[in-house]
Amino acid sequence: MQRTFLLFLSFFLATIATGQQQAKPVQYPPQLTAELVKLRDTAMQSDYAYKQLAHLSHNIGPRLSGSAGAAKAVEYVADEMRKLGAEVTLEKVMVPHWVRGVETGELVSYTGQAPTTTQKVVLCALGGSVATSAEGITAEVVVVNNYDELNALGKDKVAGKIVLFNVKYDKQKAMDGHSFEAYGEAVVYRGGGASAAAKLGAVAALVRSVGSADFRLPHTGAMNYAADAPKIPSGAVSAEDAEMMADLVTQGPVKMHLVMTPQTLPDAESYNVIADLRGTEHPEQIVIVSGHLDSWDLGTGSIDDGAGVVHAMQTIQLLHQLGWKPKRTIRFIAWMNEENGERGGTAYAKDYGSQAANHVVAIESDSGSGHALGFDANVKPSSMEYLYPVAKVLAAIGANIVNHAEGPVEADISGMQELGVPGIGVSNDGRTYFHYHHTAADTLDKVDPKELQENCAVMATLAWAMANLKEGLPR
């Protein structure tokens, strides 16, 4: 997940808890409710999703767009969907192909050092960054806490320097339940810091890692170059190293040697994996369940977003296991390239946009797999009524918090939402998500099997309800 923070801000405008129902409560037929209960309980007994996540994490590993891991994951997930009787289509997507290289940093000159000591700086390149030369660059470090401070320094004090944006992720806000808001506040510097610094003549830009845990882990993620600024190398340093540099610059000039040698290769051919369980009554009407298959390269992409992919795979598996056929088509999608380009979601909106009216709802999970809380729905306010009965079924597993979103939820499905398709994001406890997000520590052990089942239950019950409710979700 990389862009969703923008969308999350809208939730605070309209949080509606289950039970606070309005004018016309929608009643589901008793049989449909019984089916949702059965799906929920079967999900809570299944180890299918966890086994799939273990395979994605351990046997396949990192899946950055264009990588061999991403290609293998496409092949693997498509095969798994075929085994479950779904009709598989691979939707071609040309994706960025950025490859991490060497990345090292040391402070080579600062107050108090012995002639021969240096301080190592733990860092990683940001996705999309250009490279330094192989020998790297050596320059003085300037530390700023925000754009105002940068601009106040001006060209005189920034030109020729390495700029460190020492912007702290608000850990307290995250622990208060607003981790995506905290992320959103800090991540703007990851995205745009390099070009802001380059416009003032900086030779490289570093950001303090955007994340909540301090285990000297750099957090990678996408960055973008402005069209009107030179492209300079851009990386993330660990929170600890940002603190150290901020301390040392108060004592005197600090010089850093920085080497980062990533490469941007030609765009690569890749795919959204689309797998349909065809509807028996309205095959042309589509309910999407989805997560994104690509992941950052440092970890194994278990929480971002292997979890979301297997939440969605479990919906197909449960219906296969139960031998149930939906009235509308349930379409599984494993999106490609959410992290550094959103090319998969964009391609789908282009290729299938003409069928937007037939897309009943697009559901995605892309915020990890903490204890499931419920879901966030970008639908007409009056359509919330159609979702509350699902939340009631989910109350038994503590996942009945339903939020109304005023704008698109989840990056991959935002294109379809812009075409009028209702969008729903699975929500869960994200307090520790940014401990691991985009780091080497995004690994399988960060996912609790029971919490994974809860998220699977949310996805499956939502999808089944939307695929089988007599009337589609009103727009």
Place this chain on the structure above:
Amino acid sequence: MQRTFLLFLSFFLATIATGQQQAKPVQYPPQLTAELVKLRDTAMQSDYAYKQLAHLSHNIGPRLSGSAGAAKAVEYVADEMRKLGAEVTLEKVMVPHWVRGVETGELVSYTGQAPTTTQKVVLCALGGSVATSAEGITAEVVVVNNYDELNALGKDKVAGKIVLFNVKYDKQKAMDGHSFEAYGEAVVYRGGGASAAAKLGAVAALVRSVGSADFRLPHTGAMNYAADAPKIPSGAVSAEDAEMMADLVTQGPVKMHLVMTPQTLPDAESYNVIADLRGTEHPEQIVIVSGHLDSWDLGTGSIDDGAGVVHAMQTIQLLHQLGWKPKRTIRFIAWMNEENGERGGTAYAKDYGSQAANHVVAIESDSGSGHALGFDANVKPSSMEYLYPVAKVLAAIGANIVNHAEGPVEADISGMQELGVPGIGVSNDGRTYFHYHHTAADTLDKVDPKELQENCAVMATLAWAMANLKEGLPR
């Protein structure tokens, strides 16, 4: 800290809380008690120790024996002690000089991989390990959970393989307050695993990192080669990578490519920094306050054991600030080479062993700087009476838990304890100590300024009491 876990086990035999006093309570003169209160309160107001720790961490950095950082730290601490009016002696110690090299690992062949995918394994060499060739070795991985499993496999299944000891640190035990016990259980494989595997023909040995946090951090530390086994390269993998490898070997053969190129250079000249505040009445009688100056190379050695060094530095600073002169000599020692040889402590016991009878007590802090709990005393049981009045003064800061230890406490001062000198270790909340211990994340931010002050207060009050009490601590 590396060896103390052995010593800690003895505490469980004889925990005595303050207040459970026995036959003959010892009363301190009111003036001495008032001085302890003043020292405690002054320590709790001082930022001296934190500033020193910041300098050791940020300006000097890692201080592994033989390194430029260690040399700079010796020079720096000696200078600081001279500034405070102490008489400084540098005690020469020849120390091991082991230097980390390249260290990389990948799983290159395993079930389910695409032809071109590999899985990265996050690892580090253990201190003292020999190197692989520059090209590294490629061999099948065998995973065992203990020595019994290793020996049950025998030479047939171990020869030519890389052995992974997947021994889990007991995180629950650590959270229950017994982190050093949990450490002691797992660390035996870090120390002896390589030789046990080598005896069966293994080509390399890896251990699951001994520690409580899962942020894909390898935890380094010392390992030792048995005289009767070939020396094979030995490293530590992160907990996550151990889990991955353990999963993959259940699916089929796993081959790993391992490169570790550390070097063992000739022993280097280094020093224990000794700084005396000479006693006004019994200058020949000595009270030691100490921590160890060397640290592992991955982090900046803030909790292990920069903290212990500055706890002891603060005692000297407080007496300088207050203008107080002790009746017995208070001797500050920054020990060299606790981590990978204990040469500093050994040298002192050799050089000063003949004066053991004049050493009233040796105090060390080497378990980080969590909330101070009190101290652990390896003294005659009846001598505990002489310590309770200090604990009473420390009750105001929650540091009055006093444990009687049946054997030596703290590695550097164990040699003197073996010669009959009473030993006291400062104790504190160690529940998160092994999150960071021996990792890159042992950095300044892991130390809370107030908790640092508490530990300084324990060290200073103990030292002042032992230096000024009319009778010395009975042996």
